[in-house]
Amino acid sequence: VIDAVKAREVFDSRGNPTVEVDVVLTDGIRGRAEVPSGASTGANEAVELRDGGDRLQGKGVAKAVNNVNTEINDALHDESPFNQAKVDQIMIDLDGTPNKSRLGANAILGVSMAVCRAAAVETYQPLYRYLGGTDLELPQTFHNVINGGEHADNGIDIQEFLITAVERTSFRDGFEKITNTYHTLKTVVEKAGYTTGLGDEGGFAPDLNNSEEALQMLHDAIIAAGYVPGKEIAIAFDAAASYFYNTETKQYDFEGKHLSPVELGEYYVGLLDKFPEIVSVEDPYSEDDWENFATFTKEYGNRVQIITDDNVCTNPKLFAKAIRMGMANAFLIKLNQIGTVTETITAIRLARKNGYATMMSHRSGETGDTFLADFTVATKTAQLKSGAPARSERVEKYNQLLRIEEELGEEGTRLAHFPDSVDYD
Ligand code: PGA
Ligand code: ZN
Numbered sequence: 001v002i003d004a005v006k007a008r009e010v011f012d013s014r015g016n017p018t019v020e021v022d023v024v025l026t027d028g029i030r031g032r033a034e035v036p037s038g039a040s041t042g043a044n045e046a047v048e049l050r051d052g053g054d055r056l057q058g059k060g061v062a063k064a065v066n067n068v069n070t071e072i073n074d075a076l077h078d079e080s081p082f083n084q085a086k087v088d089q090i091m092i093d094l095d096g097t098p099n100k101s102r103l104g105a106n107a108i109l110g111v112s113m114a115v116c117r118a119a120a121v122e123t124y125q126p127l128y129r130y131l132g133g134t135d136l137e138l139p140q141t142f143h144n145v146i147n148g149g150e151h152a153d154n155g156i157d158i159q160e161f162l163i164t165a166v167e168r169t170s171f172r173d174g175f176e177k178i179t180n181t182y183h184t185l186k187t188v189v190e191k192a193g194y195t196t197g198l199g200d201e202g203g204f205a206p207d208l209n210n211s212e213e214a215l216q217m218l219h220d221a222i223i224a225a226g227y228v229p230g231k232e233i234a235i236a237f238d239a240a241a242s243y244f245y246n247t248e249t250k251q252y253d254f255e256g257k258h259l260s261p262v263e264l265g266e267y268y269v270g271l272l273d274k275f276p277e278i279v280s281v282e283d284p285y286s287e288d289d290w291e292n293f294a295t296f297t298k299e300y301g302n303r304v305q306i307i308t309d310d311n312v313c314t315n316p317k318l319f320a321k322a323i324r325m326g327m328a329n330a331f332l333i334k335l336n337q338i339g340t341v342t343e344t345i346t347a348i349r350l351a352r353k354n355g356y357a358t359m360m361s362h363r364s365g366e367t368g369d370t371f372l373a374d375f376t377v378a379t380k381t382a383q384l385k386s387g388a389p390a391r392s393e394r395v396e397k398y399n400q401l402l403r404i405e406e407e408l409g410e411e412g413t414r415l416a417h418f419p420d421s422v423d424y425d
Contacts, residue, residue: 001026002076002087002118005111007068009061012037012365013393014200017061020367021068021110023118025081031118035110036336037365039200040150040159040240042287042310044318046339047097049104064104071103072111081119088112088340105339112340113371127371128404132378137414138171138405139376140164141398142236142280142359142385143178145185146206146214147199149240151364157255158211159240160201161218162385164279167232170413171405175398177225179389181233185221192217200364202388202395210255211237215275222277230277238282239268242310245286252286261285261292265299272304279418280359282307282332294327301329305419307359314338316347323354330357330419333381335372348379349423357419359383366393373400382420 003026010020016037023031037048049067051060075094079087091111095103120130128136142162144151149159163181168174185204186196194206208214218235227233241264244254252259259267264285272278285293287310297306309332312318322328331351335344351358360376362385376384384401387394405412 002079002081002115005068005073005076005114007065007107007110009065010034010367012367013391014365016059016365017056018365018367019061019064019068019106019110021114023081023111023114025118025122027122029118029122031081031114031116031121033110033113033117033371034367034369035106036363036367037106038334038336038363039365040243040310042242042313042337044287044313044315045337046105047099047101048106048336049101061104061106064107067103067107068111072107076111076115081115081122084112084116084119085342087115088342092340100339105336109336109339112342113335116341117371126404126407127374128377131375132380134411136377136408136411137380137416138401138412139360139382139384139416140418141174141178141401142383143182143388144201144385145182145203145388146218147201147203148205148211148214149243151201152199152205154205154207155255156208156211156214157239157244158214158237159243160238160282161203161214162236162238163218163222164234164236164418165232166230166234168415171401171415175389175402177227177233181221181225181227182389184225185217188217188221188224198388198390201362202391212271212274215271215278219275219277229275230279234277234279235275236278236280236282238307238309240283240310242283242286242288245288247288250289261289265292265296268296269300272300278304280305280307280330283309283311287311290325290327294325297326297328305330305357307332309334309361314344314347316343316350319347319350323356328356330359332359332361334361334363335375336363345379348381352421352423355421357382357421359385362386362394362397368393368396370396370400373397373404377401377404380416380422382416382422383418
């Protein structure tokens with residue numbers, strides 16, 4: 001059973017404070033987890049508790065740490081680490097708010113993940129096996145290789161340009177193709193006269209004139225690396241459109257233009273026509289613009305995957321609303337948007353039951369914790385985005401998938417193929 005829960009303040013990939021939790025069982029077994037943090041957060045995300053005040057630009061998490069070490073520690077003493085649902089419910093009830101704002105979603109999620117890890121260690125199983133059982137498969141990964149929007153200081157308003165290996169014989173084979181394309185892209189960016197500094201998620205952050213130029217560079221890099229665009233390497237983007245939506249004019253202030261929702265849709269379709277290798281589009285409309293998001297889905301949802309992230313925030317209630325409206329055909333899944341392992345699994349199940357695809361996601365502020373890789377495999381989530389194949393906090397998730405593939409052996413040769421959406425028990 002759980003003996004003690006102990007948190008501390010550590011730092012994430014952007015140098016901001018975050019929560020790390022150790023769960024100690026009575027036999028001395030430990031589980032540890034670190035909590036990530038987003039920059040382009042949805043308004044309906046569970047609340048990340050930050051201290052405010054002068055210390056660490058107001059971003060300290062001493063209060064969240066203290067909540068773990070006092071109230072949560074008391075509440076979980078003597079509970080079984082194997083009853084994840086009960087542990088999570090105890091914390092939800094203890095918090096007492098709909099958005100985890102009292103104790104902090106960062107406090108609660110850290111404990112939730114660390115309990116899960118401790119339980120896996122206690123049963124001598126790797127995390128993916130403890131959580132996922134058998135019949136596991138490796139996800140198709142999406143890699144953010146050009147960073148814009150809130151993740152970089154450049155003129156591009158689309159936040160993420162991602163590449164994914166469509167044709168691959170193993171996870172390793174696909175990842176090698178991605179790294180080849182990434183290194184070639186660096187040369188393409190250099191040759192065009194831009195700097196090759198990196199953004200928050202490890203992608204290049206060149207000061208390009210517009211998003212179309214970014215897509216052209218990806219297209220050129222895929223070919224220069226020796227691959228066929230669309231057949232071997234495909235492209236996806238996350239517009240994160242809430243960040244260029246003007247709530248007063250109800251227009252989109254995009255790369256120097258003021259676009260109506262219809263004009264924005266036409267712009268996207270122009271990109272799809274020009275670059276048929278685009279297979280997935282995330283958050284094309286703002287979280288304040290559900291109607292136009294749904295309309296766009298009705299018109300183009302059979303042509304590309306359309307993911308919603310900021311509107312629904314891994315929240316089963318908001319998933320239900322999106323499903324009712326026919327908004328998007330895929331959901332992005334982020335543990336810290338909802339705040340517990342159990343609720344995240346509930347959200348994934350709801351999505352799949354309703355025929356929605358799911359993509360697991362890191363946050364732009366990450367840690368060295370590889371929980372995400374195991375969690376993706378365990379929940380049979382066919383898609384994962386965890387950044388570029390650069391910067392350790394990103395690459396460690398992919399390295400963990402390489403290890404898992406090796407451990408799974410025969411079983412690991414099963415490769416999920418986007419947009420798959422298998423249910424699981
Ligand atoms: P975030 O970005 O972690 O900064 O929210 C990821 C995303 O928008 O998908
Ligand atoms: Zn997003």
